[in-house]
Each structure stands twice: as C-alpha cells, then as structure tokens.
Amino acid sequence: MLARTPVISARALTKSYGKVEALCGVDLDISKGEVHAICGDNGAGKSTLLKILSGATTYTSGSVLLEGREVAFSSPQDARDQGIETVYQDLSLAGDRSCAANIYVGREIMRPGLLGLLGFLDRKAMKSRAKELFEELSIPIIDPGRAVRAFSGGQRQGVAIARAATWATHVVLLDEPTAALGVRQRTAVAELIRRLKQKGLAVVLVTHDIPEIIKLADRVTVLRQGKAMATRLTREIDISWIVGTMVGQNVREVAA
C-alpha cells in the first residue's frame, strides 16, 4: 500500500434515500499524487460517493476526512472552497463563452484599482493566464479568448480539466472523463491526468471503463451494492479480477 497519509478519506460512510441504502459503510483512503479509480456496476453507489465528495449531497452517517480533519460539505461551492474540484461528465462549460471565461467563472480577475471595485473585468489578465495554463498542461488551444463551442470534444475536456487543475488544492474528481472521446483524445486526457498527479493532487477517477482503470489508475476500489468490496494496486490485478469483483465473484478473496 502507499505509505503516505491520505488527503481525503471516508469512514463507514452511509447514504440512504428513504429505505434504499445507496452506500452502506464505505471506507476509502486517497493519497496525494495518486490516481484512484472507483468503479462498479450501475447502482453500485459510484455516483452517490462522487456526489458526497463533491458536496452535491450530504451523507447519512459516517464521516469524510480532508487532511485528517472531519468535513461536511454543505454545497459544491463549499467543497470547491476547500480545494476539491469536480470535472463533470457533461463538462459544465458555457459553450458561447470564451475558454478563459469558463476557467474563471465565479472567480473572475478584476481590473486593479477603482475600475475593479466598480466591477470591471480584467479580460486580458484572464486570457493570458489561461494561455499559460494551457501551455503548462500541453492543451492545444492557442487562443483562450475564443468560445468553447469552437473547439473539439477533446479540447473542451482539456478546458474543463485545466479549470479543475487551476483551482484544486487537494482533490480533483473526474466523472467518466473519457466516455465521449475517441482513441487519440483519450491519450491526451491520460496525459493530463498524469500532470495533475505530478502537481501533487489526488485524482479520483469514477468510471465504467475497466481497461482505462488499469491504464490510468494507481489503485482501484470496486463498489458493489453500496459496499467497497476491495481496494487494490492496479499493477497487481487484471481486468478479469475487476469484472469478477464487480459482479461479486471474488467475495472469498475480499474476506481473506
């Protein structure tokens, strides 16, 4: 196992919607500089876990620890304020606005002095910083002043990940990041994820795509019927182990 102290952890986390238990006692530890995949079949509890970690919903019992101290996010904004950024499957970009505007939405850079106090934006500063950011992450967008709509799916994914990379101080949550992409674009996203890792961020990858888990993640936690069945280093397992655990075949191994 990785010997580092976890950035974010879940302890005996449960979430029930009326009588339905979406999560029943999940434990999870995610470390700095680690890509941690969470996988499971539909209804296994992946999206509930993601919603709790991103602040979109609260949990019923248990606890979430951020750098060892207990936290309860009241909203996605609260989670963002504490350094947790989410890249949603739909990317949450405004297609008609520029890449720079999308990166700085809600955290705009203002003009210095009186104009800034009057609410005037410093678009130039936002554009040039976005350009630096794209260069740093090797995202192939030359003009961040252009509308997001003008770019391809892979480039848009790049904008969404760049935004998370700019603002996250602890964790980036990625929801099915390559589901809508082609082969070459997937390679580019894999490269981006590696760079997030190099920045020392904890990356949580929620996905269906099992080959991708083996390729991108350091560790994987398999959820089944609201429980964390097992957590393994990806280099020690293979696709058939993940599939088996997802459908409940490796239960004996988990118990062992």
Place this chain on the structure above:
Amino acid sequence: MRSAHTISVAEAPVRPAWTSRVSNLNALWITVALLIEIAVFSIWLPAGTFLSFFNLQTIAGDAAIILIVATAATVVILTGGIDLSLGSTLTLSAVCAARVISIVSPNSESLAALAGVATAIIVGIGVGIFNGYLVAYRKIPPFVVTLGSLSIGLGLARLASDGVGVSGAPEGLRILGQGTVAGVPMPFLVALGIVFIFAVLLEQTRFGERVYFMGSSAEAATRGGINVPSYTMWIYILAACLAGLAGVIDFARFEVASVSTGHTTELIAAIAAVVIGGGSLFGGIGSVRATAVGVFIPVVLANGLLIAGIERFWQDVITGFILVIAVAFDQWRRKTEALR
C-alpha cells in the same frame, strides 16, 4: 469506425470562432437591410419628405422609446428569458407618473417632473420584483409570468386612468420629451446614454459576464458558484425599470399617457430588434449594441409607410411579420452554421 472520424486534440479548432463570425455576419446583414430600406423609401417617397431633417428627427424620436425597451428586452433574452410585460409596464408607469404629476403640479412644476420620473421608476421596480421573484425563485416559466403581468399591468393602467389617456406634462418633463440638443431630440440622447451604459455593463463587468454565462448554461454557472436566481431577479428588475423610464419619456414626448394600445407594437419591435441584432431567444448570445442597430429596421419601415399614407394599423401587421421573419431567418442561419 467511429474513431476514424474523431478529431485529434492536437488539431486546430474545428471551425473558426463562432460568435465573432456570427456577429460580423450580422452587422453586415443589418446594415445591408437597413440601407435597402432607406434606398427604397428615398426613391419611392417624394423628395424632401423621407430624407428631410424634420423626418430624421421624427425617426430618432420614435426610435428612442424602442431603443430603451429593446435594451431591456436584450438583457432578459440574454438570460434565456422573455419579458412580454415591457409594453404594459411602460403604459402603467406612464399613467402612474401622469397621475402623480397632476397631483403635485399645482404646487411645484419642477417637483412634479421629478416626482413623475421617480414614480415611473418605482412602478418599474415593483413590476420587476413581481416578475423576477416568480421566474427566479418560484421557477414559473417567464413566458407565463410576464404574460400574466402584461394583463395585470394593462388592467391597472386602465383602472388608474379610467380607461382614457391622462394628459398634462410639467415644463421639466417637456424638456425631457420634446427638447433638442443641436437638433437631436432629447429622448434619443437619453436612449443612447442607456444603450451605452448597458453595453459597458454587459461587456466589461463581472455582472455582465455572469449574465451571459448563465444564459449560455445555467447549470455551468451554478456549478461555478454563481447565484443564478439572484442574478435573474436583478435582470427582471433592471428591465422593468427601463420600461418605466421609457414610459415617463413617452409621456413627456406626447404629453399624454395613452392606455389604448398597451404599447404592444413597441414590445414586438423591441423583441424583433434583439433577434435582428443576432440575439438568441435561447439565451447567451446577443448584444445591446447590435440590438440598437436592429431597432432601426422596424422603426424606419413604420416611418416610411406612414409618410406613404398607408393606414397606421398596417404598422402592427408589418412589425409582427418582421419579428417572425427575423426569428425564422435566425434559425435557418444557425442551422447552416451548425452544419458547416
């Protein structure tokens, strides 16, 4: 194979910046259409009628009210909403202003003018809070809310005026409505000032950027930490205030607050101007500057037809057609843009 068609992230953008191209295209379309319109009227109508100094003043005066209403319509449409009550708010605030003026006037003419303007703006704020609260916090579709407030506003205006126009503008207001600076009508100057202020507000400030952003994607805005309901509420209040201001200017210009039409022609011309200016009724796209140019298409047309001696009511028929044609043209253009 799907993967054979996917575009590498290393490639250049799939197509050129969409928004800038559309607005360039749009500026060209509007200018061409407007020039054709002016050319047709100049040739068709007797010399010295359409292209006279007096008529240009009339066009500017007519455009003033619609410019203000169209600015209001633009900010609402940018959020993906619609305000059908702008015309009735204009009417209601004009009637209320005229009523208050007739009470204050005997004591002080200048105080009466101020009270009139204040009343119109307060009425605007009231209607704006009503519309904004229901749209933003009760999630009632803006079409329904503002259709309701259209009826409420017009009904109240007729009640407040006993169904007939209220007349009698004090001196101060007459300057606002009928004065000129270097031959340019005062209402037109006020309208240009409003267009300028709102263009700066929407294009240069954080408020404006967030309005565009939430119009383009309300969900992305919410996830970005923007309080979308609060911004929506402010937008409807601002729009109704502008309609109130337009109401008192209209009263100052004609010295009568008329309740017969409910100013639906102005409303329709304003919405048409937004679409002509490239605004999308789905929100996120459009600009106050482009709308301001778009205003002149229905205004010049109405003016020319009036000089030609065509029955005044044809104006409504034609303005309606312009609106529908503008939306149809816009949809066709977006479809062809998307296919490229």
